[in-house]
Amino acid sequence: xxxxxxxxxxxxxxxxxxxxxxxxxxxxxxxxxxxxxxxxxxxxxxxxxxxxxxxxxxxxxxxxxxxxxxxxxxxxxxxxxxxxxxxxxxxxxxxxxxxxxxxxxxxxxxxxxxxxxxxxxxxxxxxxxxxxxxxxxxxxxxxxxxxxxxxxxxxxxxxxxxxxxxxxxxxxxxxxxxxxxxxxxxxxxxxxxxxxxxx
Numbered sequence: 563x564x565x566x567x568x569x570x571x572x573x574x575x576x577x578x579x580x581x582x583x584x585x586x587x588x589x590x591x592x593x594x595x596x597x598x599x600x601x602x603x604x605x606x607x608x609x610x611x612x613x614x615x616x617x618x619x620x621x622x623x624x625x626x627x628x629x630x631x632x633x634x635x636x637x638x639x640x641x642x643x644x645x646x647x648x649x650x651x652x653x654x655x656x657x658x659x660x661x662x663x664x665x666x667x668x669x670x671x672x673x674x675x676x677x678x679x680x681x682x683x684x685x686x687x688x689x690x691x692x693x694x695x696x697x698x699x700x701x702x703x704x705x706x707x708x709x710x711x712x713x714x715x716x717x718x719x720x721x722x723x724x725x726x727x728x729x730x731x732x733x734x735x736x737x738x739x740x741x742x743x744x745x746x747x748x749x750x751x752x753x754x755x756x757x758x759x760x761x
Contacts, residue, residue: 570596619748621647627660635663637752642745655739655747661725662732663752668719671749676714685710719749 566589574585574596585599592599622640639656646652662668670676688709692702715721720733727735740747 566590566594570594570599574599618642619746622748622750623647623653623656625653625656625660627657627664629664632757633664634755635660635752637663638750640748640750641743646743646745649743651739651743652747655736658726658735659719659732659749659752662722663719663754665725666716666719666722667754667756668722668752669717670714670719671751672720673714673718676718681710681714684713688713719752 571585588599588602619640619642621644624638626636628634637660688706692705722732724730724732724735
C-alpha cells in the first residue's frame with residue numbers, strides 16, 4: 563500500500579469539503595496519487611453538492627466590479643444562510659463571478675434562461691448551414707446539436723470556461739464552493755454595462 567501523508571489528507575479535505583476518513587480512503591484508493599484522489603473526491607463532492615442544489619437559497623450578497631471605468635458588473639449570488647453570506651469565502655466567490663461576467667460577457671445565467679425562440683433560431687441557422695455544406699443526413703443532426711451547444715456555451719454563464727481555471731466551467735467552480743461551504747449557492751441575476759454599448 564502506498565504511503566499517504568497527513569498533509570495530503572488535510573489538503574484533500576480542504577479542497578473537496580469531505581471528511582478526513584473519506585479523504586484518506588481516496589488517497590489510499592489512488593495509491594497515494596494526490597491528483598487522482600482529488601479528481602475522485604471532486605466527483606463525490608460534486609455529487610454531494612448537487613443534492614444541496616435542491617435547497618432554498620434566499621440569503622446572499624450583491625457584488626459589483628468596475629473594470630477601468632469602462633465595464634461595470636452587478637451580480638446577485640444567493641446562499642441558504644446569513645452566516646455563510648458573511649463568510650470571506652462566499653464574498654470571494656461572488657466577486658470571482660463578477661470578474662467572470664466582466665471578462666466573458668455572458669447573456670444568460672443558465673440554459674433555462676434562454677428563450678425557446680432563440681434556441682430554435684440558432685438551430686435553424688445551423689441546420690441551413692449544414693444542409694448547404696451537403697453533409698449526410700445521418701450525421702447532420704449531431705453536427706447541428708454540437709454547433710448549437712457551442713454557440714450557447716459562450717453565452718451562458720454556467721457553461722463558460724472559468725477564467726482562472728480552464729479545466730472547469732463556472733458551474734464546476736460553483737459546485738466546488740457548494741461542497742466546501744456546505745450550502746446551496748445560486749447566481750440569481752446579473753447586469754453587465756459596457757461604456758458606449760447598448761444591449
